[in-house]
Amino acid sequence: MPSASAEAERLRLELKRKQELFDTLMEASYDGLCLIAADGTFLEMNAAFERITGLKRQDWIGRTLEQMRTAPGITRNSAALQVLSGSYPATTLVNIRGGEMILVTASPHFNEQGELLNIILNVRNITQLNYLKYQLEQRRGQAKLSEMEELSSAYLRDKIRSAGLGEFVINSPLMAKVVSTVVQIADFDFTVLLEGETGVGKGVMAQLIHRLSRRAPQPFVEVNCAAIPENLVESELFGYEAGAFTGSLRTGKKGYFEAASGGTIFLDEVSELPRAVQAKLLKVLDNKLVTRLGSTTPQRLDVRVIAATNQNLRELVKQGLFRADLLYRLEFVPIFIPPLRERREDIKALAYLFLEQFNREFGMDKVLASETLARLGQADLGGNVRELKNLLARLVLACEEKEIQPRHLLAELERRAEPIAAAGPNTVREPSAAPDDSRPIKARMEDAERDILTRCVAECKSTYEIAARLGMNQSSVVRKLKKYGLRCANRR
Template sequence: MTDQRELLELEIEGIINESGENIIVTDSEGFILRAVKNSEEMYGISSEELVGTSVRELEQKKIFNPSVTLRVIQQKKPVTFMQKTGTGKIIMTRGVPIFNEENEIKRIISFSHDMTEIEELKSEYEKLQLKMMRYENEIEQLRGREIVPSDVVINSKTMQTVWGLVHKVAKSDATVVLQGESGVGKTVFAKALHNGSDRKDKPMIEVNCGAIPESLFESEMFGYEAGAFTGAASKGKMGLIELADQGTLFLDEVGELPLAIQVKLLKVLQEKKVTRMGSTKSRTVNFRLVAATNRDLQAMVKTGTFRDDLFYRLNVVPISIPPLRDRKEEIHQLTETFLDKFNEKYDTDKTMHPSALKAFWQYDWPGNVRELENLMERLVVTLENKTILPDHLPFTQKVEEDGVPEYDAQSSSLQEALEHVERNWLLRACRDCKSTYEMADYLGLSQPTVVRRLKKYNIDSKTNHRF
């Protein structure tokens, strides 16, 4: 009997140690009866040390945490979960209860598999996925920068819609009418339509319909043969429409077209042929037409100043570009874009004070983006100050400053005049700055000096009123 028992013990030990599994056997109280010989590699403690130890104690010492054996004892059913050992390994462990005939737990056997390498691979994979996502985002941003011209700012939802439509129709040959107030950037979008098309390697001919005298319009647009009229070039001249062959013809301010030219232009659009002045020979032309206007062409049709047939020929894809006052979230970036542009052009390092940017936001910009660009160039070129302040802006000089009283210089002494100027600067600083430290930076003074001057003039920096 003893020999059979010893033989059974040997068999069990052999199975546990040679199975390739990390096996631990406990009694119903969680005391370890058997442990695989290579347990030290897994748990940092030898099998000899494990045997006789309670899994509760081992859990408290973080030898393995949590204990699958304790969960089996509590739940009285097989349990599987991930477990972390004291050696830093991550293992998949499964505990199985062994019941007697009275359905009482007599033994718990746990099987563990080292998942550390797999978990590390998973972690590396997840990191790689994050990198891939970041790279994809960066690629999309780079693509966006390639697609969107550097002088176009697309931040607002309305402009994103506009740009989406421009990008969508650019590849087609559909005629586009760009509508919007003067200065909103219609020319920029016309160039974007051309550069996004299959005609981008061919010329884009821009015609300002409002800048060519009516008497010269026909010869400029359609060209002329030698001797077609007095003063004509001896060899004749190719018209702007012919120059746009295989490319894009951009008619800016198309609402200014004379009615007589509208008729001839309509014929060219219908037949794709142009006849020079003084000639009976027609030349085939292939161009994509883009028009722009700040006028209501449909209203002009009703008043008879624009042909309805030409209107419908042009109005295939109308795109309305909103004024700058309706997309003020783009003012900051536009300002920075133009500031960088002109700083580089004129080799300067001008900066914008936050209060000047605030004034930009509050202004309605009737001249739109063009007005903003022109103003930034003027400020960079003419200002001696490095920092652009609200007082440098023409539209802030036209209105009386809030809280700054009118001043009669003729009835004051020099000292009074100086004090008046100093007080007004302090009032402006109070209005535009959040703290005396920011005021000091704004005024070019030290913070203690600012505090003393505020007290001198009885100015409350928090309310911008007298105490």
């Protein structure tokens, strides 16, 4: 058996441990806590009690409830006094300094014989709690709003996926708003005017509207109004009868509007239409009738019209180059697609999307260094999404290393800037565009691919060496050399 002194030491240490635990609990509590003896003497109070009530520990430890009741500025309706007089728990609301309300709860503590040992006071600042509750509700509201935004984004992505247009980047709030508008109006046959700079994606947005509408199974006819010779615009749009003009087909020909019957016609660069054709287009939109060139019989139309422009049509109206009545008819639903510099949140996702696309298309496995991606996000991409896509294609093809470094990006950006500077200050051209930028991007990429492979054939001794230099599979190199009629002098 342990000695009496050892047992006493054990009990002393146990008592010390419990006292330390009690002190820790008292000071850690956010609620104010106060311990009062059965005779009403203040025994202990924590820092929170001092903070909430304004009473100071050094002033009240050892003093009594009766003394507190007679002190100036102290409530007479004491919960602790109610416990002393009735031995049951009591709760009161007390108005303290500055009009704040505190909730005071007094709980009696009895011994085994039922005698009152002490009273535990618990105080809470109701005013502060209400404010905390308000803040919590605000945060919950913000969280709910964030959750709603996430759900909205997921809904938009699902709608886009259902349209079969593949990946579609809508990371920025601006683009999310645009796509949300498109989703809302897609199934209504409103005339839509898409506005925005060259390369922002007006054509893709027009396809999205069509794919999301009830007209999706029917034709989507895209017309570049600027690419049609002025003397042929009317016959191309509205068709012509046999013998309508010299050189016309003997059978006549459907126009683009008739070809789009039941579906959607997309008039890109609508600002380039001649004034005379603008008048006829207005009549077609108003009456839903089209009359072929050389005919007097109008045909009923069932077609949705989407127009697009990179020009300020209102300014063209002021200059007399565009009809005001046609503008009002076209912009029943105007949708502005912001340039890439105003939605830089989309650049990273677009870059990864195009990188994956060109890696797959060219049989490569290139990656973007993180610093390259960061610089790309700050680059001046005047050609918007189209230029970004073109730029990624060039980087994938031209970079001889697996990882595309910032120096590769800077070199390509400098190369693109040279023709613009050489053209002179008075030359107007699309930023960062190649001289024959009107060709499809695939044709331009094939030219670039052919040039790079031609250089590699001259410098490398085998298809394996070319593959190592370009980061491609050797079989892909062989296939592409065959495609362009190229071969290594010492091919193996």
